[in-house]
Every structure is written in C-alpha cells, then in structure tokens.
Amino acid sequence: MATPLMNRFEYLTRHSWHFLVTVVAVFFFTALILLITGAPPLAAYYHIFKGSLGSWLKFAHVIKAWIPLTLCACGLLFTFRIGLWNIGIEGQVMMGAIFSTAILRLGLGSQMPSMIIFLSIVAGLIGGALWALIAGFLKTKGGVNEIFAGLGLNFVAQGIILWLIFGPWKRPGVASMSGTEVFPTQFWLPQLASIRLSPPALTIVFVSLILTALILRYTKIGLNLKAIGSNPLAAYLFGLKPAWNMVLAMIFAGGFAGIAGSLQVTGVYHRLLPAISSNYGYLALLVAMLANYNIWLAPLVALFFACLNVGSIQLPMALQLDSSLSGVIQGALVLATLGIHGWRQQRTKGIAHSAKPKEHEI
C-alpha cells in the first residue's frame, strides 16, 4: 500500500498526535501511581532522567542494558513475523549465558583469551538456539502451545543456573546468590576505557540489526515467515512448511537471545549469576510490540526502555521507592499504544462503513 506523498504529511501529523496522546496518558497514569504511594511525581521523573542521562557513566550503563534488549528484540521479530509468542526468550538468554560460562571455564588456562571469548559467544548462540529449538519442537511436534513451553523452559533454565551456582560451579569456600567466581580480566570482552563501552559488543548489535533487516526483507526465509504468519492455511496450500519455518524462526530468536546472554557474561558481569538475564527477554517482547514490530524502531524503543530501567535504579536510594516503576511505565506505554491503535481502527472502520463506495476509488 503506497501512501501518496500528499497524504504523507497528514499521516505523520496524525501519528505524532497519537504519540502525544499516548505519552500524556502514560505521564498522568504514572503520576497517579506515584501520588498513591505519596511520592512526588516530578522528582521521580527527574531522578529517572538524571540516573540514565545525567552523566556519560550513566549513559554507558544505559547502553549496556540496550545491547541485550536490542539483540532480543531482533530475535523476536523473527518469531513475531510467523505469529509465534516466544515468551521462552528469557530462558534462551539464560541458556546462552550458561553455555558461554561453560566455555570460559574450560578455556581458563588458555593462552589465547580472545579466541576463548569468541568461542564462548558462539557457544552462547548455540545454547540459546538449542533452548529455543526445544520450545519449537514442543510446539510443532508435541502440540504444546509455545507460550507454556517457553515459560516452563524459562523456569527450568533459572533452576539450572541456581543449581550450577550452588552446585558444580560454586565459588571455592562459599556459594551465594552473588554468582560464580569472577573471571580474570583477560577473559573480559575488551572495553574502551575512555567511553566505558565495548566496541565488539556494539559491533555485534549493529550487525545483528542489519542482518535481521536483510533477512526479513530480502530473503526467501523472511518472505516465508511473513506468508505463514499472515495466512498459515494459504501458505500451507502453497507448499510452504509452517512447522519447519516455525522451528527456523525459533532458532533465529534463540540465537540472538543466546548472544545477548553471552554478552551479559563476557561483557557485563564477567560471571554467572542468578539474575543474569535481568528480565531483558520479557522486556524485549514489550519493545517489539511498542515498536510495532519494526526493525528500525525497535532499537530506539529499546534505548528508551533501557533509560527507564537504569534511571529507576536511583529510586530506592533517592525516594525510597521500588525500582519496578520502570516496568509500570513500560507496560502502561504499550497498553496505551494498543488502546489508541484499537480505537483508531474502530473509528476508521466506522468511517469505512458509512462511506463504502469511496473504498473503490482508493
């Protein structure tokens, strides 16, 4: 559907108008929530802003949260395209982290640390993809809804991490929730001290974004996913294999999520800890939804969500509030967007009904 250039302006203004309504609605909703707890809303917003963009150091933290969020969102675009709800992405991040840690532990004595780091990221990709593959097969071969399969596997992955930390991989001396022993610095993903960011990690994210865009738009895989996602029956009659393509989409999603998990180990925490996935998988589902499943909007939404997450860490210290406020704002944003989207659809449908002949002119 090509929009005529004349309508382009109208389209944009209408969209920015809806965007404005969404933001104002969420602003007031959050203010209401804050007032219920007796906290000053403006101060809370200010602390979130200062905590995320107040200094370069804080912004570097935002980017560290943005990296896994964006990677997961990339992966989710594959599964959303074919109409799958890959809630298991959280576990796929964890499995990537586990595989990555395993390789790093094996290679600790090695003289080529960068080689080991590279291998551990590849292992993370494989780990995430394998975990997604299980959910994919449960869906296609076992007839288990991917939401339940994925969710169950998330809990299992969490259990495996806890078992590893308190069992075979426990720190010499005392095992605790703080995780496994920290790896020596030569096994850390290189980071530029001047900007406190890791060029390899950033490169991986940008390559992933471009790769996702290319695959989804220009390859047969992308076309198949879209065809099956929009009309499974027609796609089946065309000789496309829905089951195989679903598994393929899951492998892609799990792969990207696995890399995200691996970067959490190699680039951020340098060890395995229970909260290694930090809910980034679940959050990425919201990112993809809010970005309307658009590959170029996803990193922007992810950046905003990362700001909220990092900024709200200040809240317990500054205002004695729980940091989960970020989640409330993020959820409210998605809900408001869905609501306005639906309201607009209902309205345009009403207009289309009253002025039916016009449809043919367009």
Place this chain on the structure above:
Amino acid sequence: MTDFDLTILFAGVVAGAAPIVLATLGETITEKAGLINLSLDGSILLSAMAGFAIAFETNNILAGFVGAALVGALMALVVAVFSIYLGQNQVAVGFVLTLMGRDLAYFLGNPYSRIQGPQVIPLSIPPFDEIPFLGEVFFRHNLPVYASLLLILLCWWYIYRTPYGLKLRSVGEHPRASFARGINPQKLQLLYAICGGLLVGLAGATFSLATKPGWGRPQGAEGTGWIALALVIFGGWNPARAAIGAYLFSFLQVLGIYFQGWLPSVPAQVFQVAPFPLMIFTLLVMSFAQKESVQIWAEGKAHVKALLSMFSGMAPSGLGKPYRPE
C-alpha cells in the same frame, strides 16, 4: 520433617490448593466464554498485594478480599475491553498486564513489605470436624478454603446445568450462532471475563491473607498464575476436572516439602522448578492423547481408552477468536 502423617498431608493439600482452585475456576469461566485472560500471574500478584494492603489499612479482612476481587476484575476488564471492543490481540494485552501487574504490585506494595498484618482466622465446622480423617482434611480450615470447595460445585452446576451456563458455553463455542439466537456475545464475554477476574482476585487475597500470609518481593505466589492457566487446559475446560488438577498440583507441592526434608542433598531449587517441566510434560501428554492416530490405536483397548479419556477435552472452538458483529 521426617514424620509422615497422611491426615496432615491431605489437610495441607486442601488448604494449599485453595488459591489455585479459585484462580483456575475463574480462568475456566472466562475461557469457556471464549476469552483468554493471560494476565493471571500479574493479576494474582496485584490482587494479593491489594488484599493485604487494604486489610492492613482498614484492619478488616473482608475489605481486603473485596478489594482484591475488584482488582482482579479490573485487570480482566482491561483484557476484555481491549480485545472485544478495541480488536486488540488478547495474548498481547494479557502478557503486558502480566508484567505490569507484577511491577505495579512490587511498586505499590513496597511499604507493606515484610510487615505483620491481619490474616484469616481458622474456622472449624462442627460437628463435621469431629469425623475421623475427613474432619481434619476438609472441615478444619478457614472460609476461603471452604469457599474454594463450594465454588467448584457451584461453577460446574452453573456452566452445565443452568440456562445461563448454556448461553455461556454457546458464546464460547459459536458466538455467531448465539448471536443469531438473540444473545449478545460481546456483552456475555465481558461479563464472564469480569466474573473470572473476581475469582482470580479472590485467589490473590487468599494467598496474601491465608495461604502465604503477608506481602514481599517475592511474595511466593509468583508463577502460580501460569500454573492455573495450564490447569485450565489440563481440566479440558471443565471446572471440576481443572480443580482436580489443582489438587494434584498442590499434592505435589506438599510432597516436595517432605522430599526436601528427606533428601537434603538435593538443592531446594530443583523442587521449586519441578512443577514447570511437569506442566510441559502434562500438556505434551494431553496433546498426544488427542491425536487421531493415538485414538485409533486405542480403539478396542478398554484400559488405554479409559486412560486417554482422562486427558481428553477440547477447547471451546471460539476460544481466543473475538466475535466481530457484522
């Protein structure tokens, strides 16, 4: 925890299952009408928090339960309005509310974290509580537990034995046909989403005021909403069977506590996670049992057929597909 008493074990199962039964019944009603309320996990936590906070502030347990039920209903209302009247994906809205309900609960519940609060008082029912074994298992609990037991019968009777229940099922099975019969599917789905939400809210309050008294991050009810959603499938969308599933689940949970005592070398995490692979496995068996080839193979094998029928049960055919008036 090495001594083992069957009476105490089963009494624990009945008490522990109460919130799960309530949530499962609520979701069964909603899904029977054709709507999926995926927000259960968030709804339960938010209503648990609300129930505890309200009961604490007003020092009135009943107010806590009422408030929690309203919170559950409100969450269900959002899912229903977004999907029925705004044409949005039920799963999407439900999932967003799952996360948001949890975060809202943690955020608003922060001041009520780890404090002593009111809780439901035990209430034996004489003379039944004097019956050996059965008395202790069924009649020495508290009101929410009795309510959960009664509601199983009530829900089953309402859905399968009343004209209203027939309408409820017709809307879930074939909204277009029921529309032709003069029923408004949208209104009924909205109504039963709210009814289901009320029960889910009661489940939340049962957690924070009876089963696991108090509030905290984590509360301990995390993940139960998903279990309840899976139990609805396990029950084949029949409230009585779904409730049996809830009791089986509670039984395994209580057994897990015993096992932890018997096998201290096995990390506690294994027992906490165990329900979830079991959930996947059960769903796998259900789907397997419903396969045509398996049904044909079981033909003539009486025992196998009986076993399979335990896992049968079809989803309402209109489930998850919102009705659009022409």
